Amino acid sequence: MTAAGMITAGAAAPGAAAATEPRIDLKVLVVDNGDSPVKAVTAQLKSTGIPYTTIDLNDSGRPRITASFLSDTVSGRPRAKYQGVVLPNEAPFGAGSAEQTALETYERTYGIPQVDAYTWAHPDVGLDYTSEGGWAGTLDGREASVTAAGKAGWFGYLDGAFRFEDNAPAVQESYGYAARPRPGFTSYVDIPVPGGTGRGSLVGEYAHDGRRELVVTFNYNNSQQQFRLLARGIVEWLTQGVHLGQTRNSFAVHVDDVFAPDSRWDTERNCTPGDFDCAGGDGEGTTPIRMTADDAAYAAQWQREHGFTMDMVFNAGSGEEWKTEHGGTDALAARLLADKAQYRWVNHTYTHPFLGCVQDTSSVPWSCAKNADGSTKYMSRSEIAAQIRDNHNWAVNKGLPVDRTELVTGEHSGLKTLPQQPNDNPNLAGALADTGVKWIASDNSREPEQRAVGKALTVPRHPMNVYYNVGTAAEMADEYNWVYTSRADGGSGVCEDNPTSTCLDEPLDPATGYAGHIVPQEARIALGHVLAGDPRPHYAHQSNLAEDRLLYPVVEKVLADYRALFTDGTPLENPRQSAIGTEVQRRAAWQTALANNRVTAYRIGNTVTVTAPSGTQIPVTAPEGTKKQLLLGTSAFGTPYAGARSAWTTPAALQSALTLKLP
Secondary structure (H helix, E strand, O other): HHHHHOOOOOOOOOOOOOOOOOEEOOEEEEEEEHHHHHHHHHHHHHHOOEEEEEEOOOOOOOOOOOHHHHHHEOOOOOEEEEEEEEEOOOOOOOOOOOOHHHHHHHHHHHOEEEEEEOOOHHHHHOOOOOHHHHHEEEEEOOOEEEEEEHOOOOOOOEEEEEEEOOOOOOOOOOEEEEOOOOOOOEEEEEEEOOOOOEEEEEEEEEEEEEEEEEOOOOOOOOOOHHHHHHHHHHHHHHHOEEEEEEOEEEEOEEEEOOOOOOOOOEEOOOOEEEEEEOOOOOOOOOOOOOOHHHHHHHHHHHHHHOOOEEEEEHHHHHHHHHHHHHOOOOOOHHHHHHHHHHEEEEOOOOOOOOEEEEHHHHHHHEEEEEOOOOEOOEEOOOHHHHHHHHHHHHHHHHOOEEEEEEEOHHHEEEEEEEEEEEEOOHHHHHHHHOOOOEEEEEEOOOOOOOEEOEEEEEEEEEEEOOOOOOOOOOHHHHHHHHHHOOHOOOOOHHHOOOOOOOOOOOOOOOOOOOHHHHHHHHHHHHHHHHHHHOOOOEEHHHHHOOOOOHHHHHHHEEEEHHHHHOOOOOOOOOHHHHHHHHHHHHHHHHHHHHHHHOOOOEEEOOOEEEEEEOOOOOEEEEOOOOEEEOOOOOOOOEEOOOOOEEEEOOOOOOOEEEEEOOO
């Protein structure tokens, strides 16, 4: 994609002096009718970091679209207040109405692109009616392709073909119109016309009457994979490749409990012996799940073959205890240490204790033990610090490439645990400060937002539905059935009682359920996080690298599916915990700056100027060849990704504003 040649926003306004380029503010106008396609595009703008203003068509008190709402003059220079417009369809105000006319005149005057989030196929959007060799119907399971024009332009980050999701065969998930383009229409995504000949457009650009519209003729929501694949291209087309914000796809997998054994699910008792709430099972005589030296050798080889690095989240003290109990040798530790440079390593505390309140397990569920004065009894600051420090020192002595600032506590303990412990252990923040921890993992299913713990920040992690207490596919399917089948089908009924859960239609076959149902479902969920630009890591356990090695099929499918969908220029990044924490922190600070109207960004010709609160990292995406203006001279801006260049950056030394020179 030659992005520089495709930028037209900012052309001189008709009637303006030849020497006066208009100012185009780097903000998007969203006209929202409440339907899911507009909501989806808006979510993509927000997650990317692009500022936008929303006009709610369902609000009777909303501002009216007029020439003065859309543009004005700043210091004698014409200003377009929005670089792009998102509409629910081609004419939401009504064709020929005053608001529609004002909007179209604005777009024509300043060269502003318009996205029609979802409309039907008809000549007013540059398409034949579907009755003229086209088709309308359910797209579930159908394969679409990026056209040659799409690959050469804004959708060039995709490899070519992709398939519409069909997650529930009995439910219509996607409806659309596939139609033949008319003159002035360039199709970017199309499908073979079902039951007919030729191909029909689903996404394309209609250039007419001095304006350009991106016409989308299928319905979607923000979570559907087909939208997630196209969302980047829609936004890049809308902004013509110059905008605030950036998005990159990443996937990191933490493997907890390395060196430690994990307890095993009891398929008869439907609980985990050794857990205080497993009636009749104390764990004695059961075989714990622990990687072997062969499992470790396989892990290293698998990483090399798949070009993917796992984060080994380790408990050195638990490994030392295992070694003492097994004759003073540990082949697993020896193998992992021999391959130590091939992994990233993250501190998981020395022996994996619960770092929150002291647990009273005399009743089910457990409760927090109390001091004599009735206050909650907590693990002390010194005990927490010792767990962190001892594990780190062991790693340093073994030459592991460990980062002192990163920590994952056992079961994310020490942080608040509802309902028993509604607050963090008050001793936790001090212990983190004592040991230099800046990034502490949290469970994204319980705490999806980053927050402060003293001077440290949390890094929310996505739990993978590959259980810690299973070593075989049959055990995994058995426990999954217990959780996700009704009481009538022999399950726990938890899925019936939880309004956010859904029960299986029937129990999974223990022989095939893991590979046939769980793997594709978990891979789809994880890939969904990736495609949404979510940087948060996923986590599983060392037990999932042992015995049947259950984690690999899920990760392999995520990697294979991603690489089949995207070009090599859109790689799947794999950052470590501290980098992920920094990314989440920067995004939150940026959203705060936008919400407080502390950011000003505009383009005049080929110069982009951005001001933000002092010290704020500014995310920007721009075409290849963009330069950052220095006090003297320029430097190359950003790093390449998905056919553009992007970065978090700040103004150059001795400058109060970030200035970029577009090619």
